[in-house]
Amino acid sequence: xxxxxxxxxxxxxxxxxxxxxxxxxxxxxxxxxxxxxxxxxxxxxxxxxxxxxxxxxxxxxxxxxxxxxxxxxxxxxxxxxxxxxxxxxxxxxxxxxxxxxxxxxxxxxxxxxxxxxxxxxxxxxxxxxxxxxxxxxxxxxxxxxxxxxxxxxxxxxxxxxxxxxxxxxxxxxxxxxxxxxxxxxxxxxxxxxxxxxxxxxxxxxxxxxxxxxxxxxxxxxxxxxxxxxxxxxxxxxxxxxxxxxxxxxxxxxxxxxxxxxxxxxxxxxxxxxxxxxxxxxx
Numbered sequence: 001x002x003x004x005x006x007x008x009x010x011x012x013x014x015x016x017x018x019x020x021x022x023x024x025x026x027x028x029x030x031x032x033x034x035x036x037x038x039x040x041x042x043x044x045x046x047x048x049x050x051x052x053x054x055x056x057x058x059x060x061x062x063x064x065x066x067x068x069x070x071x072x073x074x075x076x077x078x079x080x081x082x083x084x085x086x087x088x089x090x091x092x093x094x095x096x097x098x099x100x101x102x103x104x105x106x107x108x109x110x111x112x113x114x115x116x117x118x119x120x121x122x123x124x125x126x127x128x129x130x131x132x133x134x135x136x137x138x139x140x141x142x143x144x145x146x147x148x149x150x151x152x153x154x155x156x157x158x159x160x161x162x163x164x165x166x167x168x169x170x171x172x173x174x175x176x177x178x179x180x181x182x183x184x185x186x187x188x189x190x191x192x193x194x195x196x197x198x199x200x201x202x203x204x205x206x207x208x209x210x211x212x213x214x215x216x217x218x219x220x221x222x223x224x225x226x227x228x229x230x231x232x233x234x235x236x237x238x239x240x241x242x243x244x245x246x247x248x249x250x251x252x253x254x255x256x257x258x259x260x261x262x263x264x265x266x267x268x269x270x271x272x273x274x275x276x277x278x279x280x281x282x
Contacts, residue, residue, distance in 0.1 A: 015085075016127035016155060023057070023134040025272050026156055027191065030183070031165045032175025034143040037196040038165040040242055041232070042140035043071045045163070047247040048265040050095040054135035057088065059125055060099035061152055062142040063118045064111055069101035073245025078102050084130040096134075098125050115147040122151045144175075145182040153186050160272055161191035163229070168198055168216035176217070180224050191271045192227035193217050194264060200234040201256065208233075227271065230264040233257055 020026070029042040039062070046058040060068040069075040069089075077089040079102045088096040100121070101107065131137065139159075141149040153159055162183040166176035176193060183190050195217025199208045211234065221228035232238075235257040241248040249261050 012123065012127050016123065019127055019129070019131055020156055020158075023131065023137045025135065025160045026137045026139065026158070027161055027163060027268070027272065028139040028141055028149065028152060028159055028188070029163045029165065030141050030145075030149055030179045031143050031172075032145075032177065032179045033172055036143075036165050036167045036172055037232070038143070039067045039071065039140050040238065040248075041163070041165050041194055041196060042138055043068055043242070044247050044249045044261055045265060045268070046095060046097075046136070046138040047072075048249045048261060049136050049138070049269075050092060051249070052269075053094065055094045055133060056136045056138065057096045057098070057131050057134050058138045058140065059129075060097070060101070060140050061122050061125070061148045062140065063100055063113065063121060063148065065142065066099040066101040068097060068140055069099050070245060071242045072097060072247065075101060075107075075245070078104055079129075082130065086124075086129045088129050088131065096131065098129050118147055119151040122148060123155050126152075126155055145178055149182070150186075153188060159188050161189045163191050163268065164193045164226075165196055166193060166217045166220065167196055168210070168213040170213070170216065172212075173216045173220045176220055177224060180220075180226055189271075190224075190226040191268055192229035193221040193224075194229045195231045197234050198231035203236075227267070229267045230260055232260045232264070 029038055031038040042058065046056050050056040058068060060066045072091050074089050074091055074097065079089065080087045088098045089102050091097050139152055141152060164176050164179045166172045180190055197212050199210050201208050218228045233256060238248045238257055
């Protein structure tokens with residue numbers, strides 16, 4: 001294995017700094033625990049932002065379970081090289097993506113790596129990928145507050161905000177608090193909490209059933225004094241769109257779920273474009 005020299009490390013740090021300087025807003029999407037739909041939120045957020053004609057990149061830092069390639073319908077694509085570095089996969093003209101899923105590894109074979117190897121790949125995604133001029137870089141982080149989100153935050157240094165995804169149930173809310181405190185301890189503004197799987201509307205009788213309880217994400221936001229971005233209901237179309245490789249937001253329908261996503265995106269845009277000094281307690 002090639003041993004990285006101090007000079008090579010210094011050159012990579014310079015490339016990383018130069019790359020990140022070309023990106024206006026860097027947003028990390030987090031969750032305190034798995035299974036809350038964080039990647040679904042990240043993918044639809046990136047796609048919705050690209051609908052506004054913004055230039056958007058999305059980076060999948062979940063080394064062990066990379067899913068954005070499938071959800072964006074580009075799982076057969078691969079990263080390529082050029083004189084400018086690693087070329088990301090182009091999802092649409094103004095949306096680029098990078099993931100371990102694009103590296104040609106067997107999708108069925110587990111990646112058994114310790115923290116330093118994972119950090120090295122994440123740093124390469126940030127420093128050596130030719131992101132170009134972007135309005136937004138959406139970072140899909142694996143659950144928890146461990147190696148991957150910490151590496152991203154330390155490498156970038158000036159992340160504009162974090163989005164915490166939770167479900168209404170008590171266990172998820174308990175873990176989402178940790179993600180909020182993680183952001184605050186690192187000096188990252190908390191853009192807000194998204195409550196996913198917030199009720200199911202029966203397609204036959206239109207009755208709403210709160211399968212995972214009710215309003216937990218909203219209550220957590222109030223208690224922690226961070227913004228509440230909105231609720232996304234359980235929706236079979238949202239599930240199927242992810243499996244089929246077309247982001248739900250791409251259909252442009254006027255369903256309750258689509259309206260919820262659009263409201264959340266609007267709230268994020270309003271927050272992120274405020275002056276750099278932000279007080280998340282207000």
